[in-house]
Amino acid sequence: MTLFLCKTSDIEDPGSRGFEVKIRRKTQDIFVVHKNGEFYAYIDSCPHTGAPLEWQENQFLDLDGELIQCAVHDARFLIDTGDCIAGPCRGDRLQALPLKIVNGEIHLDL
Numbered sequence: 001m002t003l004f005l006c007k008t009s010d011i012e013d014p015g016s017r018g019f020e021v022k023i024r025r026k027t028q029d030i031f032v033v034h035k036n037g038e039f040y041a042y043i044d045s046c047p048h049t050g051a052p053l054e055w056q057e058n059q060f061l062d063l064d065g066e067l068i069q070c071a072v073h074d075a076r077f078l079i080d081t082g083d084c085i086a087g088p089c090r091g092d093r094l095q096a097l098p099l100k101i102v103n104g105e106i107h108l109d110l
C-alpha cells in the first residue's frame, strides 16, 4: 500500500516537511527530508523522550541544512540514516519509513 504525501517539488533541497498520516489505523506524525536530490522519511519522535523534533512548522533541519535537529534538547541526526551523532540520544536512531518516488510524487511505501 502506498500513501501520497506531496510532490517532490513541494520540498526544497535542502528542506523538510511534516505530515500527519494514518499507519495501521494509527495517526502518526512523520517528516520527509529532501537533501542532494534524495528523499528520506522518519517518524517524528525523538529517541530521547519521544517528543516531536521540529522547532518551527516543517523545520526539521539545522540552520545549515546538514543534519536533522531535535529542538527539545538539540540532538543531531544524519539525514540519510537517522543515526543520532550528537546529543542525549547519541548512538540511537530515528525510525525510518520507506518512500517511493513516482512521477514526481512522494509516496509512503507501507
Ligand code: FES
Residues within 6 Å of the ligand: 046, 047, 048, 049, 050, 051, 070, 071, 072, 073, 074, 075, 087, 088, 089
Ligand atoms: S527530546 Fe530530542 S533531544 Fe531530548
